[in-house]
Amino acid sequence: MMTPAQRAAPVLAALLARSGAPCCQLISACAPALTAAGWSSGGPSGDDASDATSSSGREPSYIAVGLPTSQSPLGRRSLAPGPGPVYRSTGHTGRPGLLRGTAGGLLRGSSAFPSLGSQLTCLRHKGTTNLDEATQAAGLSRAAVSPDVLSRVKDHGLLHTAGLIGGKWTETASDKGTFEVHNPATGAVLATMPRMRADETRAAIAAAHAVLPQWRHKPAKERAAILRKWHDLILQHQHDIATIMTLECGKPTAEALGEIASGAASVEWFAAEAVRVCGDVLEPHNRDRRMLVIKQPVGVVGAITPWNFPMSMITRKVAPALAAGCTVILKPAELTPLTALALAELAERAGLPDGCLNIVIGDAPAIGHELVSSDTVRKLGFTGSTAVGRLLAAGAGQAVKRISLELGGNAPVIVFGDADLELAAKGIVGSALRNAGQTCICANRVFVHDSVYDKLAEAVVEHTRKLKTGDGLEPGVNVGPLITPAALDKVTGHVTDAVAKGGKLLAGGSKPELPAPLSGGNFFAPTVIGDATIDMRCFKEETFGPLIPLFRFSTDEEAVLLANTTEYGLAAYFYTRDLARAWRVAEELEFGMIGLNEVAITSEVAPFGGVKASGLGREQSKYGLSEFLDVKYVCMGLGYAESG
Numbered sequence: 001m002m003t004p005a006q007r008a009a010p011v012l013a014a015l016l017a018r019s020g021a022p023c024c025q026l027i028s029a030c031a032p033a034l035t036a037a038g039w040s041s042g043g044p045s046g047d048d049a050s051d052a053t054s055s056s057g058r059e060p061s062y063i064a065v066g067l068p069t070s071q072s073p074l075g076r077r078s079l080a081p082g083p084g085p086v087y088r089s090t091g092h093t094g095r096p097g098l099l100r101g102t103a104g105g106l107l108r109g110s111s112a113f114p115s116l117g118s119q120l121t122c123l124r125h126k127g128t129t130n131l132d133e134a135t136q137a138a139g140l141s142r143a144a145v146s147p148d149v150l151s152r153v154k155d156h157g158l159l160h161t162a163g164l165i166g167g168k169w170t171e172t173a174s175d176k177g178t179f180e181v182h183n184p185a186t187g188a189v190l191a192t193m194p195r196m197r198a199d200e201t202r203a204a205i206a207a208a209h210a211v212l213p214q215w216r217h218k219p220a221k222e223r224a225a226i227l228r229k230w231h232d233l234i235l236q237h238q239h240d241i242a243t244i245m246t247l248e249c250g251k252p253t254a255e256a257l258g259e260i261a262s263g264a265a266s267v268e269w270f271a272a273e274a275v276r277v278c279g280d281v282l283e284p285h286n287r288d289r290r291m292l293v294i295k296q297p298v299g300v301v302g303a304i305t306p307w308n309f310p311m312s313m314i315t316r317k318v319a320p321a322l323a324a325g326c327t328v329i330l331k332p333a334e335l336t337p338l339t340a341l342a343l344a345e346l347a348e349r350a351g352l353p354d355g356c357l358n359i360v361i362g363d364a365p366a367i368g369h370e371l372v373s374s375d376t377v378r379k380l381g382f383t384g385s386t387a388v389g390r391l392l393a394a395g396a397g398q399a400v401k402r403i404s405l406e407l408g409g410n411a412p413v414i415v416f417g418d419a420d421l422e423l424a425a426k427g428i429v430g431s432a433l434r435n436a437g438q439t440c441i442c443a444n445r446v447f448v449h450d451s452v453y454d455k456l457a458e459a460v461v462e463h464t465r466k467l468k469t470g471d472g473l474e475p476g477v478n479v480g481p482l483i484t485p486a487a488l489d490k491v492t493g494h495v496t497d498a499v500a501k502g503g504k505l506l507a508g509g510s511k512p513e514l515p516a517p518l519s520g521g522n523f524f525a526p527t528v529i530g531d532a533t534i535d536m537r538c539f540k541e542e543t544f545g546p547l548i549p550l551f552r553f554s555t556d557e558e559a560v561l562l563a564n565t566t567e568y569g570l571a572a573y574f575y576t577r578d579l580a581r582a583w584r585v586a587e588e589l590e591f592g593m594i595g596l597n598e599v600a601i602t603s604e605v606a607p608f609g610g611v612k613a614s615g616l617g618r619e620q621s622k623y624g625l626s627e628f629l630d631v632k633y634v635c636m637g638l639g640y641a642e643s644g
C-alpha cells in the first residue's frame with residue numbers, strides 16, 4: 001500500500017513542473033513531499049547546489065526523480081545514509097546536482113548510470129515510474145517512441161521526439177502537426193515527431209544568432225574541449241546510437257558502428273583543427289602599410305542532411321562549424337531524426353551552450369526556405385539529392401549566401417586487363433552493396449576490360465551470393481532494407497529496364513522471400529546484371545540500391561570516356577597495376593575523389609566532395625574547416641610617407 005505522501009509526490013512534482021516555475025523552486029517545493037515519500041530527488045544541495053546551473057549558466061528543465069531509495073540502485077549507489085532530506089547528484093557528467101532535461105523524454109534512464117537503464121526513473125514532468133502514465137502526463141501519444149525502441153536502447157535519455165531550439169526540447173509544432181518515423185525493415189512506426197515549419201525555424205535561427213557572440217569569442221581551446229567531450233560521449237554510447245540508426249535507416253549494425261566511428265573521427269579531427277585557425281601577414285607593396293589576413297567564423301550556419309548516413313553527414317558539418325566558432329541550425333532527414341536527436345543530447349551533455357546547436361524537424365521545404373532566405377544565416381551546408389541541391393543553390397544565389405553541396409553520384413569502377421581481379425571483385429561488391437547500395441560513393445557502373453570480363457563477372461557473382469539480406473539488427477546480416485517503398489520501386493525499375501534491354505541477370509533480381517515482420521520491409525536481393533549497355537537507366541541514373549551492372553570495354557580511352565559520361569562527378573575507382581596508366585587515368589577522370597585499387601576512401605583527414613552535378617565545396621580535412629571561415633583582409637596604414 002502506498003502512503004498518501006507516496007501517492008502525492010509524483011502528482012505534486014508533475015503539477016509544479018507544469019506550472020512553469022523555475023527549477024530551483026520546484027525542487028524546494030517538491031523535496032519535502034518526495035523525501036517523506038521515500039523518493040530520492042536529483043537536486044541541488046550543499047556543494048551541488050552551486051553546480052545546478054553550472055557550465056552553461058542555464059536552468060535544467062526538469063527534476064530527476066528516483067525510485068524509493070530502498071528499491072533504487074541509484075539510491076543505493078548515490079544517496080548518503082542517514083535521516084533528513086537527501087538531494088544528491090544524479091546528474092550527467094559535468095552537471096552534478098540535476099539531470100538535464102528534455103521535453104521529449106518519456107521514461108529516461110540516467111546516463112550517469114547507463115547500465116541501470118530504465119530501472120532508473122528520471123522522469124520529466126511525469127512523477128511516475130509507469131511508461132504509459134509518463135507518456136500521457138507529457139501529453140504525448142503512446143507511440144511517441146515505440147516500445148520496441150525503448151526495449152532495445154539502454155540509455156533512454158538519448159531518445160527524443162522533439163526539436164531542439166535554444167536549448168529547449170520542443171515537443172509540439174506550432175500547428176500541432178506530426179509525422180512518423182518508420183523502421184524500413186518492417187514498416188513499423190518507431191516514433192512520432194512534431195512537424196515543424198517556418199515558425200520553429202525562425203526561432204531556431206534567432207537562438208543561434210543570440211548565442212553567436214558568446215560562442216565565437218570563446219577561446220578555440222575551450223570550443224575544442226567541448227567537441228572532444230562530445231566525441232568521447234559518442235563513442236561511449238556507440239552501441240545505443242548504432243541501434244537507433246539501424247532501426248530507422250536499416251543499415252546493418254556493423255555498418256552503423258563504422259559510420260559512428262567515422263562521424264566521431266570528424267568531431268575529433270575538427271576539435272584539433274579548431275586551435276589551428278590562423279591568418280597571414282603579407283609583404284606590403286608600400287612601406288607605410290602592414291597587411292594582414294584574419295579568419296573569422298562565417299556566423300550562423302544552416303545544415304540539411306540526408307537519411308543514408310544519419311550521423312556522419314551531420315558531424316561533417318556541425319563539428320567544423322562549431323570548431324570555427326559558428327552556431328548551427330540542423331535539419332536532419334525526416335526519415336532518420338532519432339540519430340540526430342541522440343547526437344544533440346550528447347552534445348548537450350558535453351557542455352555545448354544552449355542555442356549553439358538547434359534542431360528543427362518536419363516540413364523540409366518550409367524549413368529549407370527559411371534557412372536559405374534568412375539574412376541571419378550566412379552559410380548553408382547541404383547533403384542530399386542533386387534536385388534539392390539545385391533548388392537550394394538557386395535560393396542561396398538569390399540571397400548571396402555561402403553554400404556547400406554534397407550531392408548525388410554515379411560512381412564508375414574501371415577494371416583494366418592487368419588488375420588484381422580478386423581484389424577488384426571484393427572491392428566492387430563491398431562498395432556497390434554498402435548500405436544496400438544507398439551510399440553517394442557506391443560503385444554504380446562497373447566497366448570491365450574484355451580480356452578479364454568473364455573471370456571478373458564470376459568473382460563478383462560469387463561474392464554477391466555470399467551475402468545475407470535481412471534485418472540489420474540481426475548478427476551476420478550484410479544487406480539491409482532500402483529506405484522506402486519508393487526506393488524499392490526505383491531499383492526494381494532499373495533491373496526491369498536493364499533486363500528488357502538485353503542485360504543478363506547473373507544474381508538476385510527481385511524482392512527476397514523473408515518471414516514476417518520482414519515481409520513488410522523494403523528489401524531487394526543484391527543483384528548483378530551482365531552485358532549492361534549505355535542505353536540502360538542504370539548507366540545514366542544513380543540507382544541507390546543493391547545493383548551491380550557490368551559493362552564491357554576494350555581500350556583505356558573508351559573506359560575513361562564511359563566513366564566520364566555522366567552529369568555526376570563524386571567518386572570514381574579503378575584497378576590496375578600499371579603505374580603510368582594509374583597516373584594518367586587518375587588525372588583524366590572528372591571526379592572529386594579517386595580510389596586506385598581501393599574503394600574504402602573515406603577519411604576525416606581527406607577532402608570529401610565532388611565536381612559537376614555532385615556539388616560544391618569539400619567536407620572533412622583541413623579544407624572542411626575553411627568552408628566555415630571568412631577571410632578578412634586588414635590593411636594598417638602606419639601614418640608616414642613612403643621613403644627609400
Ligand SMILES: NC(=O)c1ccc[n+]([C@@H]2O[C@H](COP(=O)([O-])OP(=O)(O)OC[C@H]3O[C@@H](n4cnc5c(N)ncnc54)[C@H](O)[C@@H]3O)[C@@H](O)[C@H]2O)c1
Pocket residue numbers: 304305306307308309313331332333334364365366367368369383384385386388389391392405406407408409439440441542544570609610614615
Ligand atoms: N555527396 C555526398 O556526400 C552525399 C552523401 C550522402 C547522400 N548524398 C546524396 O543524397 C541523396 C539521397 O538522400 P535523400 O534522398 O535524403 O536526398 P533529398 O535531397 O531528398 O533529402 C536530403 C535532405 O534535404 C531535405 N529536403 C528535401 N526537400 C527539401 C527542400 N525543398 N528544401 C530543403 N530541404 C529539403 C530532406 O528532408 C533531407 O533532409 C542521393 O542522391 C545521394 O547520392 C550525397
Ligand SMILES: O=CCCC(=O)O
Pocket residue numbers: 262308309312438439440441602
Ligand atoms: O553517402 C555518403 C557518405 C559516404 C561515406 O562517408 O563514405
